Amino acid sequence: xxxxxxxxxxxxxxxxxxxxxxxxxxxxxxxxxxxxxxxxxxxxxxxxxxxxxxxxxxxxxxxxxxxxxxxxxxxxxxxxxxxxxxxxxxxxxxxxxxxxxxxxxxxxxxxxxxxxxxxxxxxxxxxxxxxxxxxxxxxxxxxxxxxxxxxxxxxxxxxxxxxxxxxxx
Numbered sequence: 001x002x003x004x005x006x007x008x009x010x011x012x013x014x015x016x017x018x019x020x021x022x023x024x025x026x027x028x029x030x031x032x033x034x035x036x037x038x039x040x041x042x043x044x045x046x047x048x049x050x051x052x053x054x055x056x057x058x059x060x061x062x063x064x065x066x067x068x069x070x071x072x073x074x075x076x077x078x079x080x081x082x083x084x085x086x087x088x089x090x091x092x093x094x095x096x097x098x099x100x101x102x103x104x105x106x107x108x109x110x111x112x113x114x115x116x117x118x119x120x121x122x123x124x125x126x127x128x129x130x131x132x133x134x135x136x137x138x139x140x141x142x143x144x145x146x147x148x149x150x151x152x153x154x155x156x157x158x159x160x161x162x163x164x165x166x167x168x169x
Contacts, residue, residue, distance in 0.1 A: 002039040005048040007071035008064070016165040019048045019079035021109065022088040023102040030090045034158055042162045045083070048075035076108065080121040083168065085112050086161040087123070088154050089137070091130030101132065109137075113145050122164045124149045126157030 005011055018038060020031050031051045038047055050072050060068060079085045087109050092101045115121045125141060125148055127134045141148055149164075151157040 001043045002035075003046045004035055004039075005046060005075060007050060007052055008067040010071070010074075013046055013048075013078050013082070015044060015046050016168055017046045017048055017075070017079045017083035018161050018165055019075050019083070019085045020050070020088070021076070021085050021105060021112065023090055023092070023105050024051050025099060026092050026094050026096045026101050027090045028093045030088050030154060033154055034086070034088065037155060037158045038162060041158070042165070045162065045165050048079060050075070072108075076112075080112075080115060080119075084122040084124060084161045084164045086157060087112065087125045088157055089125070089127045089131040089134070090154075091128045092132070113141055113148065116148055117145050122168065124151065124157055124160045124164060126151035126154060128152075128154070 003011065005013070020034055022030065029051065031049045035047055035049060038045060050068070052068075076085060087105065089102065089105065095101070109125070112121065112123045116123045123145075125137075127137060127150065129152070138150055141150060149160040151160055
């Protein structure tokens, strides 16, 4: 059975790991769907989801914020070394005032694409219809990193990530 890693808990990871990168604030809980799909299809793969099950995002005290960011950095690095970083760019469900939608995701995606280009890390990107700036992202990722799978559905994105994770074993 898949182990699901969520912040701020630190657990050892000894199997392939899929990190679920993508928007949280203002997004539907797409991570729950991805976890269910990956767990059912590939119970031999662990999953890192930065969405906390019990904390309202955006309301972190400074120490909790730093724990969250450090957890994400550590698990992104683990997925780069022994798994896959899956990005699902879900369309915005609810606008969060004072915040650009998916602002952290866009930065992490740029880092992951660069790491893939120069370091060979495994990345899969899915873009939901309605995600802002999708045309640019598809063009740029396709041009600069044509070996990164670009998907249209969450299920296909998960399937591609599973296949890549299994190749790394």
